Every structure is written in structure tokens, then in C-alpha cells.
Amino acid sequence: MSDSAEAAPEAHPQRWQRDAWDIEPDSINLALQSLSPRTTGVIIREAFYGTRRFDDFERHCGISPSVLSARLRDLVADGILEKTRYRAPGARGRDEYRLTDKGRSLVPILIALNDWAEHWLVPPDGSTVTLLHRDCGSPVRTGVTCTSGHEITTPSQVSAVPGPGARPASASG
Amino acid sequence: MSDSAEAAPEAHPQRWQRDAWDIEPDSINLALQSLSPRTTGVIIREAFYGTRRFDDFERHCGISPSVLSARLRDLVADGILEKTRYRAPGARGRDEYRLTDKGRSLVPILIALNDWAEHWLVPPDGSTVTLLHRDCGSPVRTGVTCTSGHEITTPSQVSAVPGPGARPASASG
DNA sequence: CGGCATCCTTAGGGATACTG
């Protein structure tokens, strides 16, 4: 970092021309980027389940402390988690990582992931966790609708309208 | 590969004890796993937008052919895409990669990702693509409800009920 | 042109040990 002289071009024998994230800066890619290092998604899921302390993340997520530290820092920088000093009376202060509003609004994504996996990945018997509405006890699910209330079930029901710099693509078969 | 003798234990100086995927085999992690190599998500997004041909994936996703080939193979193996021989009259046969039912049912996840990014990542001005209901033209959104119809907006509305081998965690603040 | 294999670079992540 911060070397002033960039003289020799052969000093960098290879420089990446392409990067999958750069090509199409559309929203879905941006979101994927935010969840992108594998462990980030795992941590968010864990936070969603209520975990807040470093130690618990480490234990439950199975992420080594060095990586966990880095990921948490990134998530805080991204505004998905916030780090707060929590001080129990008489005890030493502890840091807690809690979801921000931005982080909490990932819920639909997490539920959608859960739905999909429940349906396609663990169909036989071994469902691990069931997500229920706390107040009424009914299972929680995502649904896709347009703002007029029509249900969407397949990509072909959706058309992508070109914002500023978008492609015209629309639907698969 | 395929050396029969596995004699020396020191031949493997290091063996990973932990893996973030293994610790908690819950549905959300399983789903994350399915989207996990960065480029997989990008490809799925692209398929969702209607892309089918190897060349187009390469161009639109900015993924080098070798990797693209591997990811497509994995996605086919996972049953998310299916490879079909498409033969235009008089032309050479082409392979097409199309979403299966399993792949198509990822829609809620993609829409949820899109929603979230639109709201938190590209708020100012530069929205790239808008997703509309093809029939009525209204924008498409995800919603989370329980099967009794109540809206869910925050993790604290959700409780995780222990399936077979689950943890009791439930909600964040 | 569609698709795959090889070679190499980067970045992601585990273990360990150390600091506040």
C-alpha cells in the first residue's frame, strides 16, 4: 500500500481485466456482494437467530476468530451490524453485535432462503428449524406479489424494465 | 490422485477441523451453500433475466469460460439449471441452460435481494433495473407473512422452533 | 462458436499465539 513509484509495468505480470461484480452493477448483484464472502451470510443468519456476542458467533458459526473479526468489522462498516458496548452490573464490559435496521430488513431474504431450502434441500425428513410467527405460531413464509396484489411464482411473470444502464432481458422459459 | 497408501499421518500436516457449512446444517445455511461460490449467484441472476447460452453468460456475467463451465456444471448437478440441446433448423446444435422448477423457485430470493438492494444500496438515484409484473405493470415485491396472514417485518417477530437438531435461539432485538 | 483443461494469481479462511 502507498508505494509512490509504479514504474515497472512488468512488476505486475497479471492484472485482472474482469470482475463478475463489475460487469453488471444491478441491484441483485449488489445484494449478493453484500452477502458475498461465504462466512458473511453465515454470520448474518446467526445474528438473525439472536446471537450477539463474539464468542457465540465463533462457536455457532464455526468461524475462526481472525476471520470472524474481519467479517464483523466489514458488516459493521456496511451498516448491517452495529457494535455496542454492553456492561452488565459489576461485570466487565462486553461488545455486542446487533442487527441495524438495514440488517433487520434482510429478513425476507433469509426467510426466502429458508423456504427454498426446506422445499428443495431437506424435503425428506430432517428439517432442522421451523420458523414460526411468534404471536400466532403459524409458519412463516415469503410471497412475491406486485403492488397491485397479484401473485408471482415464476421468472416469466416478471419483466425487467431498463433503469439507467440496464439490459432489456426479461424472463426465462 | 488415487494413491492407495495413506500411511504417513504427517503427510497431511494440516486438516481443517471446522467448516462454517458443517457446524449448523440448518436450512438457511444450506441455501447459502447452494448460492455460495460468488459466481453462482451471478449466474442464477443472469438465468433469471432470461440468459440461456454459454456465450451470453460469459459476456453478461463477466466470468471466464473455465469457471463458467465449472459453475454451470455444478448448477446442473444441483438441479437448478438443465442443459438442453437446442437445434435451430440448418444450424449447429447449441446447448442451452434453463432454469428448472427448482431454479425457478429461487424467484422470491432474487426479488428479496433486489428489494433490499434497491432500498439500502442504491437509494439515491441510480436504480439500474426495475422489476415489474408482466401483466399489470406494477412493481414486484416480496413480503413475509405467516400462513395465517400476519405480516412479518423484523426478526423478533420470528421464533425458531427446534426441529430435530436445532438450537433454541429465536430473535434479535 | 461452444465448451473444457491447464497454469497461475488472488482472496478467503483455519490454527495458533498473543494483547487488552
Place this chain on the structure above:
DNA sequence: CAGTATCCCTAAGGATGCCG
């Protein structure tokens, strides 16, 4: 216990070149 730095290995991806 919370968090970080170091060291090293593996996973993931780009470029290139070859085969159908």
C-alpha cells in the same frame, strides 16, 4: 472473554490455449 496479528493452506477465479 473479546479481539487481533501472523503464518500457511485451500478455494475460487482469470487468462490462455486446445478440442468438438
